[in-house]
Amino acid sequence: MKVLMINGSPDGKGCIHTALTLAAEVLNKEGIETEEIHVGNKDIRGCIACRRCHEIGKCVFNDLVNETAPKLAEANGIIIGSPVYYSMPNGTVLSFMQRLFFSCGCDLHMKVGASVVSCRRGGNSATFEIMNQFFGINGMPTVPSTYWNDVHGYKGEDVLEDLEGCETIRNMAANMAFLIKSIRAGKEQFGKPDVKHTQFFNFIR
Numbered sequence: 001m002k003v004l005m006i007n008g009s010p011d012g013k014g015c016i017h018t019a020l021t022l023a024a025e026v027l028n029k030e031g032i033e034t035e036e037i038h039v040g041n042k043d044i045r046g047c048i049a050c051r052r053c054h055e056i057g058k059c060v061f062n063d064l065v066n067e068t069a070p071k072l073a074e075a076n077g078i079i080i081g082s083p084v085y086y087s088m089p090n091g092t093v094l095s096f097m098q099r100l101f102f103s104c105g106c107d108l109h110m111k112v113g114a115s116v117v118s119c120r121r122g123g124n125s126a127t128f129e130i131m132n133q134f135f136g137i138n139g140m141p142t143v144p145s146t147y148w149n150d151v152h153g154y155k156g157e158d159v160l161e162d163l164e165g166c167e168t169i170r171n172m173a174a175n176m177a178f179l180i181k182s183i184r185a186g187k188e189q190f191g192k193p194d195v196k197h198t199q200f201f202n203f204i205r
């Protein structure tokens with residue numbers, strides 16, 4: 001069992017890294033492997049909608065997105081972490097996630113997803129909502145917690161003073177471990193739900 005953790009912050013040791021580390025500690029104790037992928041300091045361009053990925057099975061821009069896609073195919077879950085920039089996710093993490101999910105071609109159904117956001121002061125809920133949009137459209141249960149998954153800080157170590165934020169992240173990770181194990185057991189007992197994706201209606205006629 002494995003969870004990929006996307007660190008969208010430019011600072012590899014910043015607030016998002018602290019929050020992801022708290023989640024990793026809980027997941028590892030539950031026997032779930034974690035890998036943090038540092039995205040926020042990379043030169044990741046946005047999707048150009050060429051749709052070549054649907055023919056060649058990977059993105060035409062051969063960068064960290066294509067390195068991550070096989071790891072996502074193997075993983076049971078993903079945590080997307082982003083600092084709040086102007087009340088939204090930062091540009092790099094959005095470019096990365098949009099290209100990764102559009103091009104990966106893997107079956108995301110019943111992998112679990114969670115978002116983690118960090119802000120100094122405000123804009124966390126709007127950021128959280130945007131990042132969670134990746135999950136519903138892909139049949140991925142979104143992991144709940146005891147609050148929305150946000151921590152507060154300016155530097156990485158500040159997060160540890162946000163006791164409720166830390167508890168929220170740890171609770172999310174505990175729920176994520178439970179869901180991953182439950183889904184694995186459920187697949188064995190009941191099989192995966194039979195969902196169809198045959199319709200494509202674009203309102204232009």
Ligand SMILES: Cc1cc2nc3c(=O)[nH]c(=O)nc-3n(C[C@H](O)[C@H](O)[C@H](O)COP(=O)(O)O)c2cc1C
Pocket residue numbers: 009010011013014015016017083084085086087088118119120121122123152153154155156
């Ligand atoms: C370009 C930019 C925009 C930011 N916008 C916000 C904001 O809208 N609200 C906020 O509370 N903090 C804002 N911040 C601060 C960061 O969100 C905050 O310090 C965050 O915890 C940093 O996480 P990190 O250490 O993982 O990068 C902004 C920082 C930058 C560099």
